[in-house]
């Protein structure tokens with residue numbers, strides 16, 4: 001079992017209670033997580049190719065969901081997106097837009113893309129493949145995805161920033177003020193490493209160890225979902 005396997009299982013667990021919603025995972029490990037969930041804990045999960053086709057867990061076509069209808073699903077709320085984050089702060093504000101001052105960025109990134117609408121309408125989680133102080137920041141340079149503090153101030157009714165999975169640990173926001181809480185540290189990672197690689201203080205009470213994938217999950221990953229081991233490139237052991 002590798003760290004990448006643990007990260008895939010943690011991403012699968014994001015969808016475990018979702019029921020019949022559209023999963024929109026960004027990046028390889030969240031995508032493997034969604035497919036693994038579909039085969040195990042979340043048989044009703046809908047998987048998409050990100051363009052126009054709904055897929056089964058092995059990539060076989062299952063249905064038709066043209067891009068314009070994705071906007072209806074986004075607005076209706078029956079979707080769980082797992083976005084990336086160049087920066088994320090303690091309230092789950094996320095930045096994929098640019099680094100540095102907005103007027104004169106030092107790095108232009110993707111732009112805010114669908115992040116504002118996603119975080120106003122349905123459940124959102126984040127995947128961070130390289131947990132570091134420059135990603136887990138005190139304050140994001142640009143707000144793309146809306147965090148709990150801003151959602152509260154704006155009175156957003158359907159805001160649901162749920163969890164953050166990184167290569168080191170899993171976090172949620174189950175605190176009175178919606179700030180980030182450590183849920184679990186991945187096997188083989190020290191708590192001090194997580195704290196040292198995070199720029200803001202974390203609530204750590206009650207944190208455990210991230211579960212190891214079961215033998216059946218590992219078998220699915222190794223033989224069916226990712227036999228070439230591409231996940232090891234996204235999270236090297």
Ligand code: F8G
Pocket residue numbers: 024026027070074081082083084085086087096099107109110113114115118129134135
């Ligand atoms: C940094 C930092 C940092 C990066 N601090 N520097 C530097 C300092 C780094 C590099 C350079 C590049 C609904 C929907 C939509 C839609 C519709 C439908 C969405 C509305 C579809 C289309 C649309 C949004 C989906 C994501 C993003 C996924 C990732 C990334 C990454 C790495 C975040 C992990 N902190 N960071 N730099 N999109 N992407 O030194 O400098 O910047 O760095 O949902 O769109 O429009 O809306 O990012 O960056 O979720 O997860 O891969 O860009 O690859 O290469 O690390 O080395 O070049 O000098 P990256 P990286 P240099 S939903």
